[in-house]
Amino acid sequence: MALFTRLRAVERLDIDYDEDDYLRAGQQYATAIAVGRWEDFTQLNYRPEHPPLAKIVYGFALASLPPAPEIPARPTTAQPAPRLPQPHLTVARSVAAAFGTLQVALLSFLNPLAGLILAIHTREIKYTTEVMLEALPSLLSLIVIMAYQKAGNKWNAWLMLSAIALGLMAASKYLYGVVGLAIVIWHVRLEWRNRDWRAFWPLVAWGLLALIIFYLTDPYLWPDPVNRLRESVFYHTGYAQSTGVVSAGLPVWQPFVWLFGAAQERNAVFVVAFDFFIALFALRGLQRLRQRHPLYALWFALAFGFLLVWPTKWPQYILILTVPFTLAAAEGMRATFDSIYAQWSTYDWRKVSAQWNWKELKTALPWLAPGMVVLVALALYPLVYQGAMALTDFNSLAIRDGLNGGVWREVGLGLTGQVAGDTPAIDDLFSQRPTTVHYRGFGLLWSIFSWAIPEFLVFNILWMILAVSLQTGLGLGVALLLNRPGVRGKVFWRTLYVLPWAIPEFVGALIWFNIFEPSKGWLSLALGREIPWGDNPHLALGVLLVAATWLGWPLLMLAATAGLQQIPPEVYEAAELDGATAWEQFRAVTWPMLWPLLAPALIIRAIFTFNQFYLFYMLRPPWPLLTLTNLSFITFNTNERGGGLFALSATLNLFIVVVLAIVVSVSDRWGQTSEGVTYA
């Protein structure tokens, strides 16, 4: 399977950034091999930031081919090369694909499901197929960790294998060294507890052997190890500040986007693109990964932390963690299936149907009727119609056709197979605007999903978590302070603090717009200069968070205050007699008693923040710092030139409804938002 997905990619992938660079490097080594000038190995160093082993491997693969004119050197910022010599490109790609396939096979020994997931992960396919430096070291990193575990903290052949792989890996790409770091931390922590100092010797030997192998397989280092190593490693410091990286302007949270979104390629390179669901499963499986494969969990944590901190955020870097990531996804998948099976097998259908009381329904029906009519007309019918629209390319130019039943006509024809829907590319959806409605099929749903969801949904959820955390922090902190006995002016402060809650949200947004307007806002006038916060995603997020905290924290303060007042003071007196510190009191008394009362407010705030609209509408942060509701409004807004894409907006709305349905169901199961919603 992995072989199939990768061979397909070898043929179909467009040439990407950097492929010309590494193919050129491979060619240089190939020439040296062909004429037997082995001493050149110590001098060749095209693209000095990465050590040469992977490039040398390409060189050996290319050596037997007829020589082609050397690819010209181009700066790293240049566009991908339009064409590269054949069959060299295919051969080099096949080599990479072979390593990628081996990696999948190896992972399948550990966990077959994880192997399967790795085989279909689109970014994994992409970067272990292109002429990049990823395939070899990511295979080696898996060998390092598997061999280390097999060795069981003893000096034996397995540990030697692990060390050799580590050395080779370091000579291919430094970044992957994070797995070595994970092993060191793991080992030290384990043996520290045992107080067994001799147990460190295998680790030291392991490190030394890896170092030797690294030196031996990095011929460029041979003449002048120290300086050349330093030069290579410190290249990154300069590179991270280069215009290419800075102008890409990728925010700290970009790795999330890479993990949640499939790679976008033409030519149907990937048969399936389930990356989003893989990421969801991985999220669910992290807990189980920690229990079952703690070393891999440590690897994942370190690599992910590194990706967040590292200033350069190219998508191929996520390959340093795809192995533990897919392992987590496999665990998450297992956990999901287990829980579904457990629920299904214990569900008592007879009991449920026995509770169905038809007589009661007869009594209730006349009472329900008026509300039902309105809700069906104003909510249910629109929802169904929206679902139909999402299958078409309906836009504002086709409104005449649409109003005359064009949507139903096309969807009817499409679902009965009389019209074939060809899925347009997202860009075409924006640029081509047909004047009649056309059926576009379910493929459209999927392509909008893979366009909009990773970038916007990831930001939307990140936004929700950050904003609600800040609001809760401030709200709870102030509530605790105000709850202390003897603090003066409680009523005054509390009344004052409620103000942002009482002010309508859009006026609140206006208030903050007045402050943060880049050239004439209160803040820029006070500082005496413009504040172009829209140019920097981190600054923009900060500005939005300040405003959102201001808007949202009073509700949480009020909820926390109401909760705190229900905790009897005797509990604290008892805790004090036992000598509990303030923090212990909070952990053991306040928080557990407060949580059930705070949870509903938290959920409401979270959903509200997820849907936040007016704040973004007023402050106009840069794309893609938008919530899904704003994205939907922008693509819908018939008063603006870019808007009027009814079908696109309808599809986004469907996604919003689905996400909220999941949130409501989950919070429902906590049983705190509402009584009686889970069947009584």
Next chain:
Amino acid sequence: MRKPTLAQQVLSQLTLLAVGLFVCLPIWGLIYMAFDGSFKGWPNEFRLWPKELTFSVIQQVWEKPAQSLSFIGLLRNSLLVSGGAAVLCVLCGLSMAYAFAQFRFPGRALGLWVLLLGAMLPPIALMTPLYLLLTALQLRTTQLGLVLVYASFAMPFCVWNMRAAFQAVPNELEEAALLEGAGHFTVFWRVTLPLAAPAIAVAALVAFLTGYTEFAFGWLFVSKGDQVTLAMAVSGMLTSLGLANAWSNVAALALLMSVPVVGLCLVLQRYLLKAYLVAD
């Protein structure tokens, strides 16, 4: 717990003061402009206090805030549209809420789930089809259309809250009336409704506020100048002229429209809080 020492008291008060500034300063930034007649467009210098303290800006937006309407005219539109939506929600949702509170019919759980989901949906979630539906019915640019739209925003929330209000009425009262031979309607009309009336008023108020503070969707529907609501007028001033706008007018109008809402919220704080938390 012991009484705080003087140092602790001072520290607490300073912290509270800092939070208070965080809360109030931004609001003051808008308020002071509403009373400053010294600049035409945006202010050019940083001030904490109006340069020319005046009521003329307030007076101006009171008399002629938009092209064709006075403040009162705008307010009338707002009250008409949001009030209409609130009345529609209560009238059509009342009996449904009672059914959910009183009867245990099959499908009740699902219905409640749908209501809760509906209450959590953002206004945009059903906007696209509603826009087309109302266009097809030739209601889109009328005030009745806007009433329907705002009612659709608020209806699930309203029903959910009214159900909670009915459930809060002690069951013994209703059962006693039923035993006396009264029908469900009599019980509802004579016993449950009067007891739940204050909470229902709060639910209606929430529905009203949804429409009163909404403008983005309003602009998609209303096209005639004399149908514009207050909130729409504020946003219209902002978007039509941009930075060339008389910023103190925007501030004054926003202030005028917020003051009654803020007052109401502060007075009814406890009840509104309960409603907003979708509490039972």
